[in-house]
Amino acid sequence: MSSRFQAAITREARSPISIEVLGSGEAFSGQDGNTSFLLLAPGNQRLGGAHKKLSATRERLRATLVDCGYQTPARLFSDPRIFRKISRTKRAPAFSIDQIVLTHSHADHAFGVVPLLMKYWQEKRTKPLIIIAPRGTRKVIETFFKLSYPPGISRMQFQIQWIESQPYLPLKSLGWNFEFVKTDHKVLNLGFRAFHDTQPHFSLAVSGDGALTAEAVDVFSKADIWFQEVFTLAEIIPGHTTLRQLEQFTKKLKNLPATAPLATPTKPLSIVCTHPMDECREMIRRAVDRINLNATKQKRAITFVSATSEDKAILTKKGFHYVCNPKIKL
Numbered sequence: 303m304s305s306r307f308q309a310a311i312t313r314e315a316r317s318p319i320s321i322e323v324l325g326s327g328e329a330f331s332g333q334d335g336n337t338s339f340l341l342l343a344p345g346n347q348r349l350g351g352a353h354k355k356l357s358a359t360r361e362r363l364r365a366t367l368v369d370c371g372y373q374t375p376a377r378l379f380s381d382p383r384i385f386r387k388i389s390r391t392k393r394a395p396a397f398s399i400d401q402i403v404l405t406h407s408h409a410d411h412a413f414g415v416v417p418l419l420m421k422y423w424q425e426k427r428t429k430p431l432i433i434i435a436p437r438g439t440r441k442v443i444e445t446f447f448k449l450s451y452p453p454g455i456s457r458m459q460f461q462i463q464w465i466e467s468q469p470y471l472p473l474k475s476l477g478w479n480f481e482f483v484k485t486d487h488k489v490l491n492l493g494f495r496a497f498h499d500t501q502p503h504f505s506l507a508v509s510g511d512g513a514l515t516a517e518a519v520d521v522f523s524k525a526d527i528w529f530q531e532v533f534t535l536a537e538i539i540p541g542h543t544t545l546r547q548l549e550q551f552t553k554k555l556k557n558l559p560a561t562a563p564l565a566t567p568t569k570p571l572s573i574v575c576t577h578p579m580d581e582c583r584e585m586i587r588r589a590v591d592r593i594n595l596n597a598t599k600q601k602r603a604i605t606f607v608s609a610t611s612e613d614k615a616i617l618t619k620k621g622f623h624y625v626c627n628p629k630i631k632l
């Protein structure tokens with residue numbers, strides 16, 4: 303390992319941003335749960351030295367949930383940290399979700415919002431909630447809400463602020479800076495790259511679902527860690543990405559560091575393959591290992607990872623605050 307790479311790792315290890323993988327599976331996964339992430343970042347948005355002190359105060363962490371499929375609430379409800387009321391009594395680190403970012407309206411990415419909000423209603427939540435989602439998603443959720451729990455979302459006793467995400471329109475919310483980009487999916491899917499004010503040199507990308515496009519690769523590849531939907535190894539299924547396609551796209555990324563405005567020249571990129579079809583999971587995992595073996599020989603700065611618990615250890619060693627806990631306790 304080069305010393306420059308080591309330095310980058312040390313810097314990231316001090317990061318106040320943490321990424322928790324709540325699930326990494328496909329729409330109907332029986333193993334890994336719907337793909338979803340919890341981002342924890344300091345609540346104080348002032349730049350400079352002040353945030354460093356506050357970052358140690360767990361009470362002030364702000365939580366952003368990325369995608370909330372129908373399997374996600376089960377994972378959230380089983381975690382006592384997520385609900386302030388419970389965590390106070392148990393003296394566990396306390397936080398509750400401040401904003402939700404949805405990539406698209408499919409059930410495995412958005413239908414968990416209804417039970418999550420109902421839980422907040424039951425808990426008598428008063429804190430406002432921000433929901434960022436592409437055009438049309440709000441209507442899907444509100445309709446689903448009305449049909450399942452009439453009179454619907456209007457019964458919430460806390461404020462919900464909807465923000466419509468749009469391709470290439472920079473969006474800033476709770477200290478996070480988002481850049482959205484469209485992938486090729488059955489419904490409008492906007493993946494994104496985002497960085498937090500307190501750590502502008504670290505960014506992550508989340509693809510949501512969809513076949514990759516050159517424009518999407520351009521945005522996602524500028525991140526330090528890129529969570530990409532990889533549904534199959536080579537079999538092409540419309541509206542999804544194969545590992546082979548991802549490989550082809552990344553082979554063209556010769557100018558990766560130089561063209562990335564936020565990147566440092568030595569910045570390595572980790573691509574985490576998520577959302578595999580259950581039947582292809584192990585195949586993709588083995589293929590990822592082979593790619594990395596060749597990449598080491600070629601000294602490429604891209605590491606492919608498949609989102610399984612073993613791979614979590616690999617990323618943790620590289621200094622990312624990345625916790626993969628795909629097991630859903632039911």
Ligand SMILES: [Zn+2]
Pocket residue numbers: 406408411487511
């Ligand atoms: Zn989808």
